[in-house]
Amino acid sequence: MATSKPYKLIRSKRRTIALAVTADASLIVRAPMSTPLSYIEKLVEAKIDWIRKAIKRVNMRPRPVVHDYTTGESFLYLGKSYKLSIAKNTDKKLLFKGAFILNSKEKKHARELLISWYKQEAKKKISERVDWCSRRSGVSYKSLKITTANKRWGSCSTTGNLNFSWRLIMAPLSVIDYVVAHELAHIEYKNHSKDFWNRVKVMYPNYEKAKGWLRQNEGTLNI
Numbered sequence: 001m002a003t004s005k006p007y008k009l010i011r012s013k014r015r016t017i018a019l020a021v022t023a024d025a026s027l028i029v030r031a032p033m034s035t036p037l038s039y040i041e042k043l044v045e046a047k048i049d050w051i052r053k054a055i056k057r058v059n060m061r062p063r064p065v066v067h068d069y070t071t072g073e074s075f076l077y078l079g080k081s082y083k084l085s086i087a088k089n090t091d092k093k094l095l096f097k098g099a100f101i102l103n104s105k106e107k108k109h110a111r112e113l114l115i116s117w118y119k120q121e122a123k124k125k126i127s128e129r130v131d132w133c134s135r136r137s138g139v140s141y142k143s144l145k146i147t148t149a150n151k152r153w154g155s156c157s158t159t160g161n162l163n164f165s166w167r168l169i170m171a172p173l174s175v176i177d178y179v180v181a182h183e184l185a186h187i188e189y190k191n192h193s194k195d196f197w198n199r200v201k202v203m204y205p206n207y208e209k210a211k212g213w214l215r216q217n218e219g220t221l222n223i
Ligand SMILES: [Zn+2]
Pocket: 182, 186, 191, 192
C-alpha cells in the first residue's frame, strides 16, 4: 500500500466510511462491519493525496508547550508571549507587568497562581467582548461562566447560558471575538447549519481567519 504509515481501522454499526487524521498525525478509518478490507484498502489508496496533505498540515502545527515554570519561559496572553521571571522580595505572589513576576517562595504554586490569574483576566475580558457583541447584534444571553474545559473553547446551553474556557484568554482578541460570536449565534441556532454560519459572519465578518488560527494553534493555548 502507498501510505507511509499504517492506519487504524475502527469498525462499527455506521453506514459510511470516514477517514480522519488525528492530532498526532495518524490515520483512522471508520467503516461499517461488512465493508470488505480490499474495498477499504482501495479507498485509502485513492485518497492518498488528501491523506498526505492532512498529515502534513497536522505536522506543521506548533507543538503543544510544556512548562516547568522556571525563569525565562514564555506564556501567552491575548496572543502575545510574555516571559516568566522568578523574583525575591515581591509583595504579591504573582504580578503581571509586561512579564509574569512570580515570588520565589511560590514556585511550587506557579501553575495554580497562573491559572487563577488567567481565569480572572478571562472573566473580565470575555465578559466585555460578549457584552459588546450582544449589544451590537441584539442577541441577549442569560449568564456567562468561565470554565476549565480543556478542548471546548466555548459552549452555549439551551437556556442561553454561555461558557468559555479560561484558556481562551491566551488567544489573540480576534480569536476570542470569533468564539464569542460563535456562542452568541448558538442562542438563535442550536446547530452548525448554513444559517448559523451566516449569522456568525454577520456578527464577525472575518471569522474564517480566526477559526483557522484556532484550529492550527490550539495546542499552544496551554500553560
Ligand atoms: Zn458551535
